[in-house]
Amino acid sequence: MTKRDGGSGAGGDDRAEQGGVMIGAIADDFTGATDLASNLVRSGYRAVVVTDAGAVCGAAASGADAIVVALKSRTAPVADAVSHSLDALTALRDAGSERVYFKYCSTFDSTPEGTIGPVLDALMEALDVRSTIVVPSFPANGRTVYKQHLFVHGELLEHSPMRHHPLTPMTRSNVIELLQPQSGHRVLGTDLQQVHGGASALAEAWQRETDAEKRTVFVVDAVTDADLHAIAAASASMPLISGGSGLALGLRGPHGDSATAALVPAADGRRVVLAGSASAATRGQIAHALERSPGLQLDIAALKAGFNGEIARVVDWARGAWNADESAAPVVYATGPADQVDASRDSHTDDGALIERALAELAQRFVEAGVRHLLVAGGETSGAVVAALGVSALEFGGEISPGVAWVSGSGAGGTRVNLALKSGNFGRTDMFTSAWGLLP
Numbered sequence: 001m002t003k004r005d006g007g008s009g010a011g012g013d014d015r016a017e018q019g020g021v022m023i024g025a026i027a028d029d030f031t032g033a034t035d036l037a038s039n040l041v042r043s044g045y046r047a048v049v050v051t052d053a054g055a056v057c058g059a060a061a062s063g064a065d066a067i068v069v070a071l072k073s074r075t076a077p078v079a080d081a082v083s084h085s086l087d088a089l090t091a092l093r094d095a096g097s098e099r100v101y102f103k104y105c106s107t108f109d110s111t112p113e114g115t116i117g118p119v120l121d122a123l124m125e126a127l128d129v130r131s132t133i134v135v136p137s138f139p140a141n142g143r144t145v146y147k148q149h150l151f152v153h154g155e156l157l158e159h160s161p162m163r164h165h166p167l168t169p170m171t172r173s174n175v176i177e178l179l180q181p182q183s184g185h186r187v188l189g190t191d192l193q194q195v196h197g198g199a200s201a202l203a204e205a206w207q208r209e210t211d212a213e214k215r216t217v218f219v220v221d222a223v224t225d226a227d228l229h230a231i232a233a234a235s236a237s238m239p240l241i242s243g244g245s246g247l248a249l250g251l252r253g254p255h256g257d258s259a260t261a262a263l264v265p266a267a268d269g270r271r272v273v274l275a276g277s278a279s280a281a282t283r284g285q286i287a288h289a290l291e292r293s294p295g296l297q298l299d300i301a302a303l304k305a306g307f308n309g310e311i312a313r314v315v316d317w318a319r320g321a322w323n324a325d326e327s328a329a330p331v332v333y334a335t336g337p338a339d340q341v342d343a344s345r346d347s348h349t350d351d352g353a354l355i356e357r358a359l360a361e362l363a364q365r366f367v368e369a370g371v372r373h374l375l376v377a378g379g380e381t382s383g384a385v386v387a388a389l390g391v392s393a394l395e396f397g398g399e400i401s402p403g404v405a406w407v408s409g410s411g412a413g414g415t416r417v418n419l420a421l422k423s424g425n426f427g428r429t430d431m432f433t434s435a436w437g438l439l440p
């Protein structure tokens with residue numbers, strides 16, 4: 001591992017100088033992976049997302065200096081999340097990664113059992129580091145942390161729509177309270193005042209508070225991008241960092257601000273939106289799109305009664321929409337704009353898995369029908385769709401909005417598809433109709 005100095009002090013350019021150091025990242029879901037890649041590209045890295053550890057070497061050989069392994073581990077059993085993360089770590093280190101970035105959700109999405117703590121613990125132990133940081137903040141998308149409390153657009157996380165997430169309802173806002181029960185290590189807070197003291201003072205404070213006996217995790221306040229820059233600079237000597245994607249904005253990659261990844265060619269073909277997310281932003285985007293584009297809601301009862309019949313109904317409907325207008329982007333969605341999702345319902349996990357399977361099957365059927373551009377809403381949903389399409393490496397193709405980008409890859413049989421994997425709560429209201437204009 002390359003060790004570097006703690007960075008510059010307050011007032012200067014507080015971004016961490018990382019030239020020549022390859023970043024290896026492990027993301028706990030697929031939208032999170034493209035979100036992170038987008039911010040790494042902004043910071044001057046050639047970032048590539050791979051969907052299995054076996055593809056890491058190929059990405060390194062292609063000249064990437066930031067490789068993000070996308071896992072579907074956020075809601076997985078803890079043992080699976082840990083072992084898949086450790087496999088990714090091994091592949092990233094073998095490919096020459098010198099720093100490791102563990103990416104989880106900017107709203108700290110976690111099941112009650114929780115995978116963030118166990119994965120972080122395992123990574124700390126595997127890398128034998130005494131301390132690391134936890135930085136969920138992503139101010140461009142309204143996520144800030146103050147006195148270790150997570151806010152979403154100024155509202156405590158527990159009062160935000162994340163309270164009703166079907167798989168990871170977030171009913172607490174204090175990140176220490178969320179993380180400590182999941183971690184065997186000591187979890188401490190770093191207040192905004194310390195962050196404002198500048199990168200060198202911050203690095204020294206962490207050094208002082210790091211216990212020789214017990215590994216320490218610092219949950220760090222940040223409310224602006226400048227705070228993220230200071231935190232990234234102060235943590236420049238840490239082999240392991242963790243957070244949402246915002247922290248990546250403080251890093252400085254080898255290609256400077258102007259570095260853009262090679263743009264992927266747009267393929268000709270049909271378009272579709274597959275929305276498995278039940279999040280508030282997605283439901284707003286569906287409502288907006290339904291006024292302009294054809295839309296159809298998956299019938300969950302019909303899926304349960306006869307999976308193939310419901311799939312055939314949706315495929316026929318979409319073919320009809322394209323026959324009427326070849327350039328249409330029909331929207332297939334699981335949860336409607338006015339549907340109330342009750343996260344406490346026992347059957348939710350089963351329904352969620354069924355919906356994911358249906359949207360993944362539809363993605364395959366749509367690609368067979370000539371679709372080449374897919375906008376997928378939802379992290380778990382994106383994981384299921386990308387796995388079904390057999391895409392193992394995703395090249396960056398340009399940002400749509402903070403944390404959402406077009407990416408491109410070849411699926412089973414070599415068919416190239418463009419994908420926008422949209423996190424549930426990201427993106428402007430008009431995204432389902434406007435994103436097509438930004439295709440590379």
Ligand SMILES: Nc1ncnc2c1ncn2[C@@H]1O[C@H](COP(=O)(O)OP(=O)(O)O)[C@@H](O)[C@H]1O
Binds near residue numbers: 276334353424
């Ligand atoms: N009406 C619903 N009932 C039960 N589960 C649902 C419903 N709508 C969506 N889901 C499931 O909720 C989960 C949403 O997670 P995800 O795709 O990660 O979206 P987000 O990005 O908003 O978190 C998926 O497993 C999806 O299948």
Ligand SMILES: O=C(O)[C@@H](O)C(=O)COP(=O)(O)O
Binds near residue numbers: 032033380422
């Ligand atoms: O950090 C974030 O908020 C996103 O990158 C992310 O992880 C979102 O997850 P989903 O809402 O499940 O898509």
